[in-house]
Amino acid sequence: MTGWQDIEAEALRRIHARAWPPGSTIPHEADLAKEFGVARATVNRALQALADAGWLDRRRKAGTRVALHPVRKATFSIPILRAEIEGADSVYGYRLLGRTLEEAPAPIAARLGVAGALLHVTALHLADGRPYAHEDRWVNVAAVPGIMAVDLAVASANEWLVTHAPFVRGDYAIGAAAADDAMAGVMGAAIGAALVTVERTTWDDTAGITAVRITFREGHWVRTVI
Amino acid sequence: MTGWQDIEAEALRRIHARAWPPGSTIPHEADLAKEFGVARATVNRALQALADAGWLDRRRKAGTRVALHPVRKATFSIPILRAEIEGADSVYGYRLLGRTLEEAPAPIAARLGVAGALLHVTALHLADGRPYAHEDRWVNVAAVPGIMAVDLAVASANEWLVTHAPFVRGDYAIGAAAADDAMAGVMGAAIGAALVTVERTTWDDTAGITAVRITFREGHWVRTVI
DNA sequence: CGCGATATTATGTCTGTACATATTAACAGA
DNA sequence: TCTGTTAATATGTACAGACATAATATCGCG
Numbered sequence: 105m106t107g108w109q110d111i112e113a114e115a116l117r118r119i120h121a122r123a124w125p126p127g128s129t130i131p132h133e134a135d136l137a138k139e140f141g142v143a144r145a146t147v148n149r150a151l152q153a154l155a156d157a158g159w160l161d162r163r164r165k166a167g168t169r170v171a172l173h174p175v176r177k178a179t180f181s182i183p184i185l186r187a188e189i190e191g192a193d194s195v196y197g198y199r200l201l202g203r204t205l206e207e208a209p210a211p212i213a214a215r216l217g218v219a220g221a222l223l224h225v226t227a228l229h230l231a232d233g234r235p236y237a238h239e240d241r242w243v244n245v246a247a248v249p250g251i252m253a254v255d256l257a258v259a260s261a262n263e264w265l266v267t268h269a270p271f272v273r274g275d276y277a278i279g280a281a282a283a284d285d286a287m288a289g290v291m292g293a294a295i296g297a298a299l300v301t302v303e304r305t306t307w308d309d310t311a312g313i314t315a316v317r318i319t320f321r322e323g324h325w326v327r328t329v330i
Numbered sequence: 331m332t333g334w335q336d337i338e339a340e341a342l343r344r345i346h347a348r349a350w351p352p353g354s355t356i357p358h359e360a361d362l363a364k365e366f367g368v369a370r371a372t373v374n375r376a377l378q379a380l381a382d383a384g385w386l387d388r389r390r391k392a393g394t395r396v397a398l399h400p401v402r403k404a405t406f407s408i409p410i411l412r413a414e415i416e417g418a419d420s421v422y423g424y425r426l427l428g429r430t431l432e433e434a435p436a437p438i439a440a441r442l443g444v445a446g447a448l449l450h451v452t453a454l455h456l457a458d459g460r461p462y463a464h465e466d467r468w469v470n471v472a473a474v475p476g477i478m479a480v481d482l483a484v485a486s487a488n489e490w491l492v493t494h495a496p497f498v499r500g501d502y503a504i505g506a507a508a509a510d511d512a513m514a515g516v517m518g519a520a521i522g523a524a525l526v527t528v529e530r531t532t533w534d535d536t537a538g539i540t541a542v543r544i545t546f547r548e549g550h551w552v553r554t555v556i
Numbered sequence: 557c558g559c560g561a562t563a564t565t566a567t568g569t570c571t572g573t574a575c576a577t578a579t580t581a582a583c584a585g586a
Numbered sequence: 587t588c589t590g591t592t593a594a595t596a597t598g599t600a601c602a603g604a605c606a607t608a609a610t611a612t613c614g615c616g
Contacts, residue, residue: 107599120496120535132566143601148567156382164567165609176408178502182556270346274556276404279549280506280524298506298524306556309346323505330408330500330532333569358596369571374597390597391579 111140111150119159119170127172130160180328182276182304184263185239185318189231197230200257201290208242208315215305216312218244223251225261228290234321235291241316248313262316269313271306278302278326281319293322300324337366337376345385345396353398356386406554408502408530410489411465411544415457423456426483427516434468434541441531442538444470449477451487454516460547461517467542474539488542495539497532504528504552507545519548526550 115136118124130136133151137144151168154160158177162168189196205221213219223243229236241261243251248269251261281287281301288295299322305315344350356362359377363370377394380386384403388394415422431447439445449469455462467487469477474495477487507513507527514521525548531541 120498122496126493134566144567145602146600148569149599151567162567163609164607165565167566167609176500177405178408179403179405182402182404267352270348271556272346274402275553276556277551277553278504278526279551280526282508282522282524296508296522298508300504300506303551304556325503325505325529327501327503330497330502330530360596370597371572371599372570374599375569377597388597389579390577391595393579393596 106142108146108149108153111136111142111147112153114140115150115154116159119154124170126170129167129169132167176330178328178330180326184266185229185237185260186263189229189236192231194231194236195233197233198258198260199228199230201226201228203256205245212242212315215315216242216244216307218246218312221245225256227256227260229260236321237324238287238290238319239316240319241314243314244312247308247311261314265314269306269308271308271313274304274306276302276304283322287319291319291321297322300326302326332368334372334375334379337362337368337373338379340366341376341380342385345380350396352396355393355395358393402556404554404556406552410492411455411463411486412489415455415462418457420457420462421459423459424484424486425454425456427452427454429482431471438468438541441541442468442470442533444472444538447471449487451482453482453486455486462547463550464513464517464545465542466545467540469540470538473534473537487540491540495532495534497534497539500530500532502528502530509545509548513545517545517547523548526552528552 115130124130131139133144133147136147140147151160151162155162155168159171160168161171183191186196202225204224206224207213207220208216208222208224213222216222223245225239225241225243227239227241229239239260239262243261243265245252248265250268251264254261254264279301280298283291283293283295283297283299285295287293287299288297291299293299300320302318302320303316304318306313341356350356357365359370359373362373366373377386377388381388381394385397386394387397409417412422412424428451430450432450433439433446434442434448434450439448442448449471451465451467451469453465453467455465465486465488469487469491471478474491476494477490480487480490505527506524509517509519509521509523509525511521513519513525514523517525519525526546528544528546529542530544532539
């Protein structure tokens with residue numbers, strides 16, 4: 105019982121065992137430092153980690169309280185589709201379906217905060233030669249002009265953007281959409297099948313970068329651990 | 331430029347500005363400490379936060395490298411449905427549809443690691459009197475026997491479990507399901523509508539606690555910021 | 557008893573030093 | 587030139603002490 109990670113684990117055990125019940129104030133850092141025979145800074149480090157994870161609420165002077173309802177979080181990594189497909193031991197494939205410079209629908213233009221023509225890219229991502237995800241993307245070429253020189257028949261817009269267009273904020277949503285004729289056709293799904301759909305928009309310091317809608321194959325689930 | 335948060339912000343600015351490009355090693359902590367006129371521990375604290383957020387990879391001796399592809403994470407809070415509905419300024423309502431003690435389907439029994447009868451609860455969560463989410467839940471009564479005494483006609487199983495059954499791990503998945511006759515009827519959705527479906531299973535130290543499937547109303551999206 | 561001012565105090569942060577650990581660099585020998 | 591051993595070193599951690607900040611406790615007065 106010497107390191108901050110040991111102390112973190114013991115504190116978490118006491119929370120789970122209800123020795124420190126939800127809503128209650130736990131012993132002070134100085135007291136816990138005495139109990140464990142370590143420096144106060146070491147206790148502080150351990151409790152900081154638990155607070156970051158949502159188990160504790162901490163305020164100067166007010167003390168440290170076990171969160172009443174620990175806000176449980178589910179964290180999904182936003183993978184590059186290639187990594188996701190290859191990570192499942194499948195062979196990744198990519199097919200560009202369309203690439204135009206055109207005005208985006210009003211909601212997307214509003215979201216990206218741009219007027220004028222955007223690069224519109226549609227593509228298919230394959231796993232073992234079969235459709236895995238359909239991508240429908242709008243890119244603000246004023247923000248990332250370099251993409252105009254990229255051969256999107258061989259490399260997906262996302263893979264290029266990940267390395268050339270760092271974003272400072274984004275939004276992300278998961279929904280469900282019924283496959284219409286076109287989507288059912290391109291994805292090899294039943295007409296009307298419920299497909300997981302992800303929408304993501306990213307911004308850099310000054311402008312919207314890209315808005316994308318990804319529609320996954322029938323039966324796809326987005327999974328994580330809590 | 332004195333506190334660890336200032337240093338964190340400046341480091342992040344350099345990452346975004348590509349002064350420290352992806353894959354490259356950044357200056358050593360000791361050097362940055364000299365540059366900023368602070369203690370090395372202060373630089374360490376700032377870089378730790380950036381590493382926790384995924385911007386940096388750090389190894390003893392090897393130094394600190396800007397993540398090649400920062401793994402972006404989307405973090406969703408797993409709210410109590412009442413809080414979610416009330417948080418959207420709607421009136422929360424709850425209706426118990428069914429409560430039985432019976433054997434669970436094999437996959438669920440396997441997942442919870444239990445044999446024998448489980449408490450099976452179905453319920454409807456309402457927003458402004460209209461269906462918001464349908465809940466289909468299995469509870470391992472051997473793990474949480476107290477639930478047998480709970481009047482689930484007035485309080486949802488989840489609200490009781492949150493305060494009485496802390497879990498130490500869980501899994502979480504978001505998918506899409508087409509509304510069949512029964513679901514369309516109870517949710518007031520079109521038959522065949524694509525509905526966002528969440529499945530969650532939680533375990534305590536020794537056993538599975540509960541497995542739940544929540545089907546949201548038509549048009550529901552799970553949203554967060556990156 | 558209630559309110560405002562002051563004192564106290566628990567967490568947040570910073571510093572400097574020391575030691576631990578994992579990784580890279582350097583060196584010697586085959 | 588390659589391999590194994592040793593040395594050097596950058597981050598990880600711990601300690602002790604100090605100061606800052608925000609919140610609670612205490613005290614005095616009307």
